[in-house]
Amino acid sequence: MPLITMREALNQALREEMRRDESVFLMGEEVGAYEGAYKVSRGLLAEFGPKRVIDTPISELGFAGLGVGAAMVGLRPVIEFMTFNFSILATDQIINSAAKMLYMSGGQFKIPIVFRGPNGSAYQVSSQHSQALESWYAHFPGLKVVMPSTPADAKGLLKSAIRDDDPVIFMEQERMYGMKGEVPEDEDFIIPLGVADIKREGTDVTIVARSLMVPVALRAAEELEKEGISCEVIDPRTIRPLDIETIVNSVKKTNRVVIAEESHPFCGVGAEISAEIIERAFDYLDAPPRRVSGADAPMPYAKNLEALAIPDVQRIVAAVREVTYTA
Numbered sequence: 012m013p014l015i016t017m018r019e020a021l022n023q024a025l026r027e028e029m030r031r032d033e034s035v036f037l038m039g040e041e042v043g044a045y046e047g048a049y050k051v052s053r054g055l056l057a058e059f060g061p062k063r064v065i066d067t068p069i070s071e072l073g074f075a076g077l078g079v080g081a082a083m084v085g086l087r088p089v090i091e092f093m094t095f096n097f098s099i100l101a102t103d104q105i106i107n108s109a110a111k112m113l114y115m116s117g118g119q120f121k122i123p124i125v126f127r128g129p130n131g132s133a134y135q136v137s138s139q140h141s142q143a144l145e146s147w148y149a150h151f152p153g154l155k156v157v158m159p160s161t162p163a164d165a166k167g168l169l170k171s172a173i174r175d176d177d178p179v180i181f182m183e184q185e186r187m188y189g190m191k192g193e194v195p196e197d198e199d200f201i202i203p204l205g206v207a208d209i210k211r212e213g214t215d216v217t218i219v220a221r222s223l224m225v226p227v228a229l230r231a232a233e234e235l236e237k238e239g240i241s242c243e244v245i246d247p248r249t250i251r252p253l254d255i256e257t258i259v260n261s262v263k264k265t266n267r268v269v270i271a272e273e274s275h276p277f278c279g280v281g282a283e284i285s286a287e288i289i290e291r292a293f294d295y296l297d298a299p300p301r302r303v304s305g306a307d308a309p310m311p312y313a314k315n316l317e318a319l320a321i322p323d324v325q326r327i328v329a330a331v332r333e334v335t336y337t338a
Contacts (some may be wrong), residue, residue, distance in 0.1 A: 012193040013115035018163035020194045021051045021183065024169035025089065027198045028303060031126030032087060035173055036063040038074055039091030039128075048208040049129065049154045049188050055135035075101035077127070079108045082124040092128035095182060096140050102128075109178040109333055110153030117316045121176045127169070130182035131273050132151055132321050138205070138309035143274035143315075145221075146283075148180045148250045155179045155204055156250040157256055162192040175204065178304035209261070213243035216267040216331050219258055219284055221247055224271040224322060240335055250280055258284065259291045266297040271327050276304035298334040303327050 015023075029035045036059075041048050041057040042067040067074040071092060078088035094100045098105065105126060112120045131143040149156045150332055159165035165183065173177040193306040210225060220228035225246050232242035243261050247253055248321055262268045268288055270281040285300040306320035332338035 014191050015162055015164045015194050016175045016188065017165050017183070017190050017192075018032060018049055018051050018188040020054075020192075021169055022053055022167040023034055023194070025052065026058070028173045028254055029063065030149045031057070031198070034085060035089065036081075037089045037091060038065040038067055038078060040067055040069060040093050042066060042091050047091070049185070051188075052091070056331045057103065058087055061134070068127055071097050071101040071161045072104060075104040076108070076139065076195045078124050079104050079112070079122060080124045082109070082178075083112065083120045087123045089125045089127060089173060092126065094133075094140055094185070095128050095130040095144050096142055098128070098144070098296055105154070105178070105180075106151050110151050113177070122178045123176045123180050125169070125172045125179045127172075127181035128183065129185035129188075131184050132305075132310060132317070133185040135312055135314055135317060141310040143161065143272070143305065144275060145180075145182055145250050148240045151278060153178065154251065156182065156246065157204060157247065157264070158184075158222040158250060160187070160222050161247050162206070163194045164202060164246075165185065166194050167200055168204065168248060171201045171204050172334070176199070180206070180224075182222070186223055186302040190226070196210070202248070205249045205252035205254055207249075207257040209243065209257070210246050211242065211244040213241040215241040215265055216243070216269060216335055217258070217261040217265045218242050218244045218269045218271060218327065218331070219247065220244060220271040221280070222246055223273055227322065227324055228271050231324045231331065232325060234328055235331055237290075238316060240331060240337065242331065255284070255287045255289075257289070259288060262288055263295045269303060269327060269330045269334060271303045273305045273321050274319070275307050276302055279304060279308060297334070301330045301334050303330045310328075318323045
């Protein structure tokens with residue numbers, strides 16, 4: 012399999028789905044002539060033209076609403092936000108229209124739309140441009156929330172999201188666009204939504220990580236292996252629907268769990284996973300679930316403070332030592 016970057020994998024998914032289905036189109040700021048703020052849409056305007064790769068004004072609420080309307084009449088829009096921080100401006104259309112239309116219309120309107128773009132921390136762009144918003148969107152019924160951590164997952168999950176008849180929030184990680192990995196060339200390669208992946212098998216402790224935290228958790232697992240601690244690393248890949256069964260089955264095997272996330276801890280996805288584990292596997296736990304989250308504060312601009320705000324290998328290693336009583 013070819014070794015390509017995550018941005019190239021996303022580009023492949025968009026290109027293949029646009030070739031496969033003429034109802035698929037891409038819309039957002041700088042997706043056309045500039046070929047995407049992060050070059051995910053490179054070459055798409057040249058191949059598909061301005062009716063299917065549409066540059067928009069800086070008006071997230073406006074073009075998100077256009078996308079919802081297009082989905083209601085049978086098209087399959089892919090709406091790119093330059094960053095999910097800007098999606099905050101479009102939440103009325105995403106939450107009050109896209110998420111609720113199927114229910115409020117009594118099943119008359121499907122909303123096959125994907126809202127995608129970078130989420131989470133970037134590099135020194137401070138508080139308003141460096142937020143992880145997945146728990147916010149996962150809170151609302153009617154939305155599916157996807158967070159890939161490898162180029163292969165990015166391609167397979169995006170293709171599934173575009174084919175899905177429900178609105179999907181597809182959250183990429185800005186720091187991961189250049190990450191390389193093996194990606195199948197098969198144009199029918201898809202990964203079903205709602206299926207977690209065991210990135211590394213282990214016996215002593217389960218680490219549940221997503222997006223940027225997956226490679227960090229894998230590096231932590233390598234460090235802990237030197238101490239004789241065997242870590243199983245699970246990537247949910249889809250936050251909603253959440254494959255809690257895979258996580259619980261792993262915890263029943265290892266009897267300990269650490270949940271790593273770069274988002275804020277309060278009301279976070281990690282809190283939900285922890286609660287689910289307590290409800291479903293309390294009698295199997297040999298230690299309380301331990302969460303390793305981003306700082307419960309706005310993201311600082313200063314590089315040294317930014318590094319302190321995001322979980323790293325050593326924080327995950329320390330949490331594993333706590334739950335295995337080896338600290």
